[in-house]
Amino acid sequence: MTIGPSAFLGLAAVLFALGLYGAVARRSAVMVLMSLELMAVAVNLNMVALSRFVTPTEMTGQFFAIFTMVVSAAEIGLGLALVLAIYRQTRSIELSSIDSLKG
Amino acid sequence: MSESVNGVAFVILAFASIGGAVGMLTTRNIIHAAFWLLEVMVAVGGLYLLLSAEFLAVVQILIYAGAVSVLMLFVIMLTLRRREDSVRPVEVSIGGGILVAVFGTVMYVAIARYGDRVGEMPIVVPDTAALGELLFTQWALPFEVASLVLLVALVGAVWWSREGDDR
Amino acid sequence: MAYVALIPLLPALAFAVMAPLSRVVRNRVRWLGVAGVGGALLLSLVAFASVWPGGHEGEAAYHASWPIAQVGGVDLSLGILLDPLAAIMLLVVTIVGVCVQVYSLGYMHRDERVGWYFAVLTLFTAAMLALVLSDNFLMFYMAWEVMGLCSYLLIGFWHEQEAPRKASQKAFLTTRVGDVGFAIGLAIMYATVGSFDFDVVLGSAGAWAPGVATAVALLLLFGAMGKSAQVPLHVWLPDAMAGPTPASALIHAATMVAAGVFLVARALPIFEASGVALTVTMAVGAITALLGGLLAAVQHDVKKVLAYSTISQLGYMFLAIGAGGAIAGMFHLVTHAFFKSLLFLGAGVIIHAAHTQDMREMGGLARHLPVTSVTFGIGALALAGIFPFSGFWSKDEILYAVWNDGHYVTFAVALMAAFVTAFYVARLWFRVFTGPVQTENLAEGHTEMLVPMGVLAAITAVIGLTAPRFSEFLGHAGHWPDPAMAVSSSVVALSGLALGWWAYGRTRLVLNTRSLKERSGHAYTVLTQKYYFDVTYEHFIIRPYMRAAESLSRFDGSAIDGAVNGAAGAWKRLTEVAWSFDGRVIDGFVNGVARAARASGGALRRIQAGRVQTYQRYVLGALVLLMLWIVVKGA
Numbered sequence: 001m002t003i004g005p006s007a008f009l010g011l012a013a014v015l016f017a018l019g020l021y022g023a024v025a026r027r028s029a030v031m032v033l034m035s036l037e038l039m040a041v042a043v044n045l046n047m048v049a050l051s052r053f054v055t056p057t058e059m060t061g062q063f064f065a066i067f068t069m070v071v072s073a074a075e076i077g078l079g080l081a082l083v084l085a086i087y088r089q090t091r092s093i094e095l096s097s098i099d100s101l102k103g
Numbered sequence: 104m105s106e107s108v109n110g111v112a113f114v115i116l117a118f119a120s121i122g123g124a125v126g127m128l129t130t131r132n133i134i135h136a137a138f139w140l141l142e143v144m145v146a147v148g149g150l151y152l153l154l155s156a157e158f159l160a161v162v163q164i165l166i167y168a169g170a171v172s173v174l175m176l177f178v179i180m181l182t183l184r185r186r187e188d189s190v191r192p193v194e195v196s197i198g199g200g201i202l203v204a205v206f207g208t209v210m211y212v213a214i215a216r217y218g219d220r221v222g223e224m225p226i227v228v229p230d231t232a233a234l235g236e237l238l239f240t241q242w243a244l245p246f247e248v249a250s251l252v253l254l255v256a257l258v259g260a261v262w263w264s265r266e267g268d269d270r
Numbered sequence: 271m272a273y274v275a276l277i278p279l280l281p282a283l284a285f286a287v288m289a290p291l292s293r294v295v296r297n298r299v300r301w302l303g304v305a306g307v308g309g310a311l312l313l314s315l316v317a318f319a320s321v322w323p324g325g326h327e328g329e330a331a332y333h334a335s336w337p338i339a340q341v342g343g344v345d346l347s348l349g350i351l352l353d354p355l356a357a358i359m360l361l362v363v364t365i366v367g368v369c370v371q372v373y374s375l376g377y378m379h380r381d382e383r384v385g386w387y388f389a390v391l392t393l394f395t396a397a398m399l400a401l402v403l404s405d406n407f408l409m410f411y412m413a414w415e416v417m418g419l420c421s422y423l424l425i426g427f428w429h430e431q432e433a434p435r436k437a438s439q440k441a442f443l444t445t446r447v448g449d450v451g452f453a454i455g456l457a458i459m460y461a462t463v464g465s466f467d468f469d470v471v472l473g474s475a476g477a478w479a480p481g482v483a484t485a486v487a488l489l490l491l492f493g494a495m496g497k498s499a500q501v502p503l504h505v506w507l508p509d510a511m512a513g514p515t516p517a518s519a520l521i522h523a524a525t526m527v528a529a530g531v532f533l534v535a536r537a538l539p540i541f542e543a544s545g546v547a548l549t550v551t552m553a554v555g556a557i558t559a560l561l562g563g564l565l566a567a568v569q570h571d572v573k574k575v576l577a578y579s580t581i582s583q584l585g586y587m588f589l590a591i592g593a594g595g596a597i598a599g600m601f602h603l604v605t606h607a608f609f610k611s612l613l614f615l616g617a618g619v620i621i622h623a624a625h626t627q628d629m630r631e632m633g634g635l636a637r638h639l640p641v642t643s644v645t646f647g648i649g650a651l652a653l654a655g656i657f658p659f660s661g662f663w664s665k666d667e668i669l670y671a672v673w674n675d676g677h678y679v680t681f682a683v684a685l686m687a688a689f690v691t692a693f694y695v696a697r698l699w700f701r702v703f704t705g706p707v708q709t710e711n712l713a714e715g716h717t718e719m720l721v722p723m724g725v726l727a728a729i730t731a732v733i734g735l736t737a738p739r740f741s742e743f744l745g746h747a748g749h750w751p752d753p754a755m756a757v758s759s760s761v762v763a764l765s766g767l768a769l770g771w772w773a774y775g776r777t778r779l780v781l782n783t784r785s786l787k788e789r790s791g792h793a794y795t796v797l798t799q800k801y802y803f804d805v806t807y808e809h810f811i812i813r814p815y816m817r818a819a820e821s822l823s824r825f826d827g828s829a830i831d832g833a834v835n836g837a838a839g840a841w842k843r844l845t846e847v848a849w850s851f852d853g854r855v856i857d858g859f860v861n862g863v864a865r866a867a868r869a870s871g872g873a874l875r876r877i878q879a880g881r882v883q884t885y886q887r888y889v890l891g892a893l894v895l896l897m898l899w900i901v902v903k904g905a
Contacts, residue, residue: 003109003110003113004218004219004221004223004224005218005221006214006218006219007113007117008150008154009214009218010210010214011117011120011121011150013207013210013211013214014121014124015120015121015124015143015147016206016210017203017206017207017210018121018124018125018127018128018203019124020199020202020203020206020890020894021128021196021199021200021202021203022127022128023886023890024196024198024199024202024203024886024887024890025128025194025195025196025199025200026128026194027194027883028133028191030133030175030178030179030182031133031136032886033175034127034136034137034140034175035128037140037167037171038124038127038140038143041143041144041147041167044147044159044163045147045150045151048150048151048154048156048159049154050221051154051156051229052154052155052156052224052229053221053222053224053225054221056225056227056228056229057227057229057233058237059156059229059233059234059237062156062158062159062229062234063237063238063242063245065156065159066159066162066238066249067245067249069162069163069166069167070249070252070253071249071252073166073170073171073253073256074252074253074255074256075256076171076174076175077174077256077257077260078256078259078260078263080174080175080177080178080260080264081259081260081261081262081263081264082263083178083182084178084181084182084263084264085263085264087181087182093182095882095883095886096883098882098883109336109337109338111336112338122290126290152338198887202887202890202891202894205894205898206894206897209894209897209898209901210897212901213897213901216901216904254837258837258838258841261835261838262838262841262842
């Protein structure tokens, strides 16, 4: 059995779709952040796989994945700090309770 | 394990990662969800190994499985007033389902159309030592910028999450 | 022969199916675990039959390996190595595993998390089988760690209570100390040979520098000592008895703790290349055998008696291997696995019936638990080393090997340990099964519990007779026990039993034990304090560690937090500077833009209700639409 690029792309698409669903459907801010992480991981998987198949020596995809990881680590740190800050104000982490963002 | 991807290992890891993601979305207990996410991260780390991206595999385990999951659990812990709060009702979103269905179709079409543009796996194997060298030569500037991003994020996170009324 | 790979995979699959299920469904499908291990048993029988007639000089009957990954130039592979040693261990693990699983169906049926119990038990069996079949040290180590995890989960199975929780942490941390040694040993080994394969490593061990061989062997031994609860890393095993009794039978008596012995037996060429390491192994084993036996003689908790007895018997196995009787040690491992799991399963029935683990509150159970008293008696006689039960044969082989190799001091220690063993066995049996009845509502165990005990008792009764064939199978000349040796060991064992009967079986006066206690005086205190091992660890390791951790955390609070706060403060000042610039120059421009934006914003206001989740959905929807457009348009 040979595993081609399509298998990895398909797997990443499924993971991304699951993350997408979670980000839309769940109402807890922490759960949404987790879903976002899932999507980031799916993207990374795509890049690493394509890097392996297309640029095995330059490893461009791997570098992109490294920087994506940096960004998503920063994102998760800030996101969770925000969740904590919001929790302190509203005593809740439900996204539905964050509704003051209007002009 | 270099010139091709082991089919059995791939199937196992794919099953584990998708299963973990489904588990994360279907469990009602938010703490369990965090552990399911951890499982996905570890499985994806295994997939990186299959792709000969050893450095990324290790970083994946360190950052996602090690740091991010622990951070998640900490926040869950800090924002739960009672143990029972961790169990939430099942949330079903029809809009989300439609969105995912559209996305899935798009992806299916895209992969079916363009998936075979990328050929078989090249014989050349990515080399971890070369990765390190490139990271500090060709990619040195982005690397430094990334460290700045992390520093700013660190300061910002501390700023936001600290206790205090002067905000 | 590829079916051999299925032996660990079947139980692993059963676990993989059970683990993600919900608690209710998992409880209902607990038979899956039994089925998985049962399938492994059948396959093990087939595998054993394929090895059996050959048994040629310990040659491998089947060897296959599958690469899984390459990390930085290092090939990682999973491999299956079926040789006589592995075939025997397969049978032991699966037979005891099936017995314990069937027994658990009766023992655990009222527990509300019974499904999880069976899942972990099955995962444990899978890991042990993988360990037995592994063809390289890395896979061995992985399986080793999975077993450690399962042990942790099962000891802490009733984690709502304080004692099991603490015991599980203690077990995990103590074995971890040993595992660190194991890991360092593996690293040195890899640095020396550049491979983890048994073939390569063990084949070249003879050519290593003696210092390297000694270092690797001692580090491996350290790991084995942690897993097999040898002095001074034995402290976790008695506490581990806080877990469910059948789990103790499988993990903390019969199989996992024997993994350390198996490791030493597998890595024997390294130990032989060192020489010093063999002597250390023997010394550790001898000390443990005697100390463990003495401790078992003063415990009142039925399970703890058996736990210390296990420590002592494992010491016997180390002693045998160290003295050059590896075959005798492995044979003792096999017989011990059967009779000790039998004893533990019996202890489970006793505890169920008497509703206590303290044997001072028991007595006269023989009349009410006839089946248990007989099977437990068989196990006890085997443990004491009485002809013709299995323990007699294996203990005899060990004594013979030690004597033949000229370790007379060790021989004396081993005989003393045998005497003490017989004594505490007699103490246990007479205390529990004879004398006045102290509890009411006694009832024999369920059929599911009694049948496995019967099976194990039958094996215990007859397996000793295979002693000569066992050696031949492992590639050495077989022999029947030396008559002089057999007589002397039997005399020792019988006198131990007699002393036990004299002290505990004759009459049931509590006075008796008290007088014994008074006569031994100071020694008794030392024994009941478990030689102060736990106290010493508490004082010299755990407390200083906690103090160090506290001061580190203070440092963290003052220095590191200070640095972070300082950085944040600097950032704040920077933003203030930016702010004043912002106010004068940029605002003017921005205000103009804002006025324009507000005009258009008014129109869009209806879709901006200020709810974050709504916004997020728009963003994601737009993202998907964008993708749709890209794909449709084509690249």
